[in-house]
Amino acid sequence: MKLYDMELSGNCYKVRLLLSLLDVDYEQVAVDLLNGEQKSAEYLAISPKGQVPALDDGGTVINDSQAILVYLAQKLKAEQYWPADAATQAQISYWLFTTANEIAHGPCAARLVKLFGADIDYESATARAYAVFDLMEAHLAEREFLVGSRATLADIAAFPYIALSGDGGLSLADYPNIGRWLARIKALPNFVGMPGVS
């Protein structure tokens, strides 16, 4: 299994985190985003959007970080993370789509501005970030994990850009439930960090 990867990407990190939690060996292929390698013809043949991560599992290529999480859990029968029960799978999906939408355009976008100078409206990104923090804080008031009583793909998908929110100039000081949830993820067996998450 080959992961097209970039160390500082939270989207790549969520895949590395799941692979570590599931104790799966894989090969990392660094894509040089700072020099535009993701827009080369060779890489666009792997990832039509020119994005990392991408996964190549013996010729089966999967793009999109959340879709890669679904692929790995379904293929490796990691039922804790992605159960077949329709209601649970849909509740997890709700957080995967929240990650692809509100978290990508909130805390992730704010970090892209602060860390990489991305041309994104920082004020809108900040407003979206605190709105999704409010949503999660209320949701986690009586729950240890986002869905059910154990970590699922919902937690793995949402974790990186919440944990990295300081990079985007955002503060979680007023969000104690989120703080405890972050600590629970970090305490999972085989947890790995990344620069900014330890």
Added chain:
Amino acid sequence: MKLYDMELSGNCYKVRLLLSLLDVDYEQVAVDLLNGEQKSAEYLAISPKGQVPALDDGGTVINDSQAILVYLAQKLKAEQYWPADAATQAQISYWLFTTANEIAHGPCAARLVKLFGADIDYESATARAYAVFDLMEAHLAEREFLVGSRATLADIAAFPYIALSGDGGLSLADYPNIGRWLARIKALPNFVGMPGVS
């Protein structure tokens, strides 16, 4: 099964479309978005984001249009739309996340500006819309549906806001492959339209 619904919402429409294709009876509950009913305490107890659609299936409440599609297909064992094979499920997921991200912030956002006067940057929405049209046009060059040889959740999720792009002042004239794909969806048995899609 009860669907919290709004006639002009493409997100609600995609759920109505799947329910029709699967020939499922359900009750529609209109939510009065123009008068802010989605922000009432009563509705926020159903949908913490204050959004339509929401589905209540005998007390199991599912939010997010894409998550509702996953719920329905998984629960009703509609394997054509959401197969258990990991690679196929992940390829479909790729388009579900593309819908939650690029389509929501592209053609859907452009339509919100033009039809409802939403406070969203129209120029950015338009640029995102044509980028996702380009992606789909290339992808559909040698395919009849987005994944595999039959309609799946990928097509049902992406269809509404592509079909409604004229409402957002966007043109599909230069996208013949997308045009043929739209026609294929409209030809599915039990297809239903909505205002702007017939």
